[in-house]
Structures are given as structure tokens and as C-alpha cells.
Amino acid sequence: MKQQTGPAKVRPISGFPEWLPSERIVEQHFLDVIRETFELHGYASIRTRAVEPIERLTSLGEDTDKEIYAVSRLAGGSDDSREPKLGLHFDLTVPFARYVLENSGKLTFPFRRYQIQPVWRGERPQEGRYREFLQCDIDIVDVGELAPHYEAELPLVIADAFSKLPIGPFRIQVNNRKIPEGFYLGIGLTDVTSVLRIVDKLDKIGPANVSELLQAAGATPEQAQKCLALAEISAPDESFVERVNALGVEHETLTEGLAELAAVIRVGAEQAPGLMVADLKVARGLDYYTGTVYETQLIGHESYGSICSGGRYDALASDGRTTYPGVGISIGLSRLLAKIMPSLSASRSTPSCVLVSLADETDRPQGMTVAAALRRRGIPCEVAPVAAKFGKQIKFAERRGIPFVWFPASADQNNDSVKDIRSGDQTVADASSWAPPAADLRPRVVT
RNA sequence: GUGGGUGUAGCUCAGCUGGUAGAGCGCCGCCUUGUGGUGGCGGAUGUCGCGGGUUCAAAACCCGUCACUCACCCCA
Structure with a gap:
């Protein structure tokens, strides 16, 4: 046996960031402002456990399961085999949906809640991408039907919070999944998810490469061209509807999506001019979203990606008899802070x-x-x-x-x-x- | 999971074609016998990521390994 000469060298673990005291003061200021703002808008606080049955976490999409951290007793023996396998939650929406089902009899609807907790994703870390990070989430759920005006409310709450924080100008991009979905179906592309995924890279790799990828995935040059034409549409007002219609694609789902997005954008333009933009290339990765989706970019740091995202989900919380449709949006606080922390400091490192x-x-x-x-x-x-x-x-x-x-x-x-x-x-x-x-x-x- | 880069003092880094470690900042002490900041003088600190190999000699060259980091994937 080798003789241990001293304690093991301490090292950071990639993707699990920690702040110094003065940085933590900055983070706490953000948390205070966000919390106060959420409460000012009437959201109630809840906290959910860190773990969910893995089955619940994985039932939502094929891509998510490889990111999930499993949790088990180190010395867990065969007597543990009857317990459900546990995993750390990778967002706050899935645990929230479970919480709503579990407590549906004790909650009053429409239920609006906020939740600020760490989440875990087993990805390769990069700048602004962590394996443990803080999300600040607001959601509204109702029973059976969810009023569409909530889809316009959430970005306004976020904007209220952000306007009190030293993060510079930002922009909330809004889309509706039904638009690309109906559009793609309307031009004969049936693998909506793959097309979305490719189009989502537009900002990063440019239109020529997107077109190439689409064609590699089976689209004709004409179809690829149409997809790009749709993705390039962006407007701060309802004018995007005409521009989509001018592309001459017809589909029931498309029409529905256009009307829904127009309603959200209209409210945004009235209540907070310059805040929201209809951006038809926004896709969102998590596949439980069914309608409106949001992303938020810091102006001047567009390539950094979204620091606040969410959307509407109609089928996430359902016990078979009753469905609780919801809409939510989540501030990626760790990612946001990672970007702007270098430009901020605390006036002192102690209270x-x-x-x-x-x-x-x-x-x-x-x-x-x-x-x-x-x-x-x-x-x-x-x-x-x-x-x-x-x-x-x-x-x-x-x-x-x-x-x-x-x-x-x-x-x-x-x-x-x-x-x-x-x-x-x-x-x-x-x-x-x-x-x-x-x-x-x-x-x-x-x- | 795949590919690239980097590991030397608390921090940022230097260290050439091999000859067993250096700078700046920070830290500590004194000048300053109980009121700091500037200035001067002095001082401490390294398993050179880890393991093996080549060599008289390795921080340097070779192999392996680990960690961090960047890109892909995916996403907050």
C-alpha cells in the first residue's frame, strides 16, 4: 500500500462553479431583486426536492436522459432495488408539473409560483454552461384551459426584474412552435424536430450551411429556401404575419400559431415597447413546449445564447383525467452572472x-x-x-x-x-x- | 461521447538546443513605541498535475494518466 504523504490536492470540479464572497454578494443582490419582483407580481414561492424518479425525468424526451445525474446510496444493496431510481432534476418545470399533480387538491388555480433552485445537467461545460446552475423560474398553470394572456405576462415580469439589474440592454425573442411546425408540414417536411434543430443554428453557421444541412436531411432546395425565408422573419410588431403569409404556405397549425404569436406581440408592444420581438427562428430545445416559446439575449452578446428561456406546455402535467396546461420562463442566473460578473463588483467583501x-x-x-x-x-x-x-x-x-x-x-x-x-x-x-x-x-x- | 489546447509560488506568467526554479502582483515583518493607505528595506512560499521511460543529468524529450479549458453535440 502506498504511503499517503498528505491530503489530496484540492481542485475545482469543472462545471460546478463557486463564487468568492464579494461575487456572492453580487449574486445575492440579483436573487433579492428577482425574488422581490416575482413577489410583486403575485407569484408564490415553492421549493421542490432535488430528486425525481428517473422515469419521470426521462419520459419527456430522448435527448435529456444522457444529461441526468443519477443518485443512489454508495452502499446501496439489493434492498434498495424496490425503490424508484432517482435522478437530479435538470430543470424546474418538470418537478413543478409533478408537484402540481401531487398537490392539485390543495392548490388554487390558476396557480402562479416562482422557484429559485439549482438544477443539474451532465454536459461538457463551457463558458456560461455548467453542470450545476441556478434557475429562477416562474410558471402559471390552470386546470383544463390556460388563458393565452399569461403568455404575454411572463416576459413582462422578466423585463421588470431585468430593468432593476445592471445587465445592460436585452431583448426577449418570442416564437410559437405551431408556426414552424405548421409551415414545415405545409411544404411537405414531416420531420419537424430535425428541421427545427438545423434552423436553430442559423445565427451560428449562416444560411448557406443551414440550407446544406437541410438538404442533407432530405429537403429539396426549394423547401430549404422556404425554411430559411421563414427563419429570417423577425419583427417588433404584428407585421410578421403578413410576411409569413406572403410565403404562400397554408396549414391550419400555422394559422393558429400566427394568431397566438400576434396576440403576445401586440400586448408586448403596448406594455413594454422595444422589449419583445417576434423571431421565427427561435426553437427551444426541450420538447415539451407546445406553443409560445421565449429566449432572451443580451444585446451585444447575441452569440452567448439565451440567458432566460421558456414556453407554453399543454400536456406536461396530466394525471390522465385532468390536464394542467402551463406557461413558464426561467432566468439562467448562473449563465447570466458568468457573463456580466467581470463588469461588476461589490463595494466590500463582507456585510x-x-x-x-x-x-x-x-x-x-x-x-x-x-x-x-x-x-x-x-x-x-x-x-x-x-x-x-x-x-x-x-x-x-x-x-x-x-x-x-x-x-x-x-x-x-x-x-x-x-x-x-x-x-x-x-x-x-x-x-x-x-x-x-x-x-x-x-x-x-x-x- | 468526439476532437484541439493547457497544467511551474496565493494570482498572472517567464524559464532558449536538457545542467535539479524565477519575475510582477499579493502576503508577512521593520523603518513607523498604539490611527492604515504613499515610499524605503528585508522575508516566507513550490512533491514544476501524477506515474513511468530515455539520460551522468528532465520543469524541459518520450509514453501513459488525471485535471482544467475550448469546439462539436445539446442547452440556462
Whole structure:
């Protein structure tokens, strides 16, 4: 047996990102804003377990199962074989659909909920693509029928949240699955999924390559041309309907999709001009979507992909007798932050606003009393780790970005005083009444 | 899963055709005998990813392996 000389070297695990304290402050700010906004719009919070029976996760599409992380006891023996095999959820919509079925008798419909949790996908990581990441999800489900106006509501909620965050300009692209589906069927292409998948690459590989791939998949040059013509349609208003009609393809599903998308875009144009764009190439990977689909890109970072996606699903939650159609959209918070974190920072790496200094270790009780008085009034603070030269204690605060150092009264100073170490200003202060400027109370996100 | 790139100090990296490790930043101490930031002086830190091979000699060359990373696939 080989002798272990020391602990194994610690290493990051690819695809499982972790933030430093100052970055986590930024993330928490985003979480606070998103949560407040969701609640402002009346969404109730739920949390679901991390695992679902693998069967439930895989019943939705062929592509998903290879991404699922299985969960089992390390020492699981034969007595475990009766339990369902478990997997970590890869999104929040599937667990939510299960939760609705399980609690349908206790929920009131239409039910609107938000859910902020990690999800797991066993993919090869890349920039902005992780194996564990945070999603912030809102969904609305109803019994039997779901009013179409909800499909316009969700992007407006997202826009409200994003407008309060330092992420720059963004655009929500909306499409309706029925449009490409009806269109492809209308021109005689029956493998809708494959065609969608190819057309989805348009931005990345260009029209010529898309055409080539389509023809390799069995389309005629004319069919490929039509697909491209449809995919290239994009409009901030209902004008896309005429442009589609001008292509001269007729199909019942297409007509339905056009009407539905037009309704969503109309509301968007009224309530939030410039936010939504009808973009007929948007496809969305997950195949449980049946109508409206959303993607969101940061303007100027289009090739980064979508940072917030979702859509309408009519058949995801069904117990055989009753169906609960829903519509949802999810912020890929980890992906969003990965892109913009380099341009952001926290004003300090700790919540502490004040460091209470100690002239001598015997003064610690006095320092703790000062700290308690500050905390009673909501001022985050901590007492110096050791009594040291004041210069060292100031440096301790400075390295963490703590803006104030408190000096308790001493033999040569009758009063407590507090120093703003950024300006150097020091004033006499009383722990029962002094307060920092509001802007300094909590760490801020700065751009 | 497939293909490319990279692994040297806490961080960013240098290290030529082999001669057993360096810089900047950061960190610590002192100048500064209880109020920091600038400046000066001094200091600590590496299984050179891991295992094997070639060689008198390997961070360097060869083989393997692992990790990270980029692209494909797919997606937030």
C-alpha cells in the first residue's frame, strides 16, 4: 500500500462553479431583486426536492436522459432495488408539473409560483454552461384551459426584474412552435424536430450551411429556401404575419400559431415597447413546449445564447383525467452572472459596515457591547479579531472594504469615536445613536 | 461521447538546443513605541498535475494518466 504523504490536492470540479464572497454578494443582490419582483407580481414561492424518479425525468424526451445525474446510496444493496431510481432534476418545470399533480387538491388555480433552485445537467461545460446552475423560474398553470394572456405576462415580469439589474440592454425573442411546425408540414417536411434543430443554428453557421444541412436531411432546395425565408422573419410588431403569409404556405397549425404569436406581440408592444420581438427562428430545445416559446439575449452578446428561456406546455402535467396546461420562463442566473460578473463588483467583501477596534484584549467586553448596540439598530458590524496596533486594525478593515472603524473610549480618550477610513474623517460618536450614511449600510453592487 | 489546447509560488506568467526554479502582483515583518493607505528595506512560499521511460543529468524529450479549458453535440 502506498504511503499517503498528505491530503489530496484540492481542485475545482469543472462545471460546478463557486463564487468568492464579494461575487456572492453580487449574486445575492440579483436573487433579492428577482425574488422581490416575482413577489410583486403575485407569484408564490415553492421549493421542490432535488430528486425525481428517473422515469419521470426521462419520459419527456430522448435527448435529456444522457444529461441526468443519477443518485443512489454508495452502499446501496439489493434492498434498495424496490425503490424508484432517482435522478437530479435538470430543470424546474418538470418537478413543478409533478408537484402540481401531487398537490392539485390543495392548490388554487390558476396557480402562479416562482422557484429559485439549482438544477443539474451532465454536459461538457463551457463558458456560461455548467453542470450545476441556478434557475429562477416562474410558471402559471390552470386546470383544463390556460388563458393565452399569461403568455404575454411572463416576459413582462422578466423585463421588470431585468430593468432593476445592471445587465445592460436585452431583448426577449418570442416564437410559437405551431408556426414552424405548421409551415414545415405545409411544404411537405414531416420531420419537424430535425428541421427545427438545423434552423436553430442559423445565427451560428449562416444560411448557406443551414440550407446544406437541410438538404442533407432530405429537403429539396426549394423547401430549404422556404425554411430559411421563414427563419429570417423577425419583427417588433404584428407585421410578421403578413410576411409569413406572403410565403404562400397554408396549414391550419400555422394559422393558429400566427394568431397566438400576434396576440403576445401586440400586448408586448403596448406594455413594454422595444422589449419583445417576434423571431421565427427561435426553437427551444426541450420538447415539451407546445406553443409560445421565449429566449432572451443580451444585446451585444447575441452569440452567448439565451440567458432566460421558456414556453407554453399543454400536456406536461396530466394525471390522465385532468390536464394542467402551463406557461413558464426561467432566468439562467448562473449563465447570466458568468457573463456580466467581470463588469461588476461589490463595494466590500463582507456585510460588516463597522469594525470595532480593541486597544487591549481586556477591552473585548466593552467592544462587544458597542457592537451589540450597533446591531440593535441594524448596523452590521464585527469586533476586531485581536487587539493590535490601530494601524493593523484599520488595515484589517481596509482589506475587506469595511468603511468604518470604531474606537471605544479609553484612558486618553473620554468618548467613543468612529473613523471613515476612506476619507480619514474621525468624529466623536455614540453607539446608541450613530448611523452610517444609508449608502454604506450594506454592500452595494457597483459597475 | 468526439476532437484541439493547457497544467511551474496565493494570482498572472517567464524559464532558449536538457545542467535539479524565477519575475510582477499579493502576503508577512521593520523603518513607523498604539490611527492604515504613499515610499524605503528585508522575508516566507513550490512533491514544476501524477506515474513511468530515455539520460551522468528532465520543469524541459518520450509514453501513459488525471485535471482544467475550448469546439462539436445539446442547452440556462
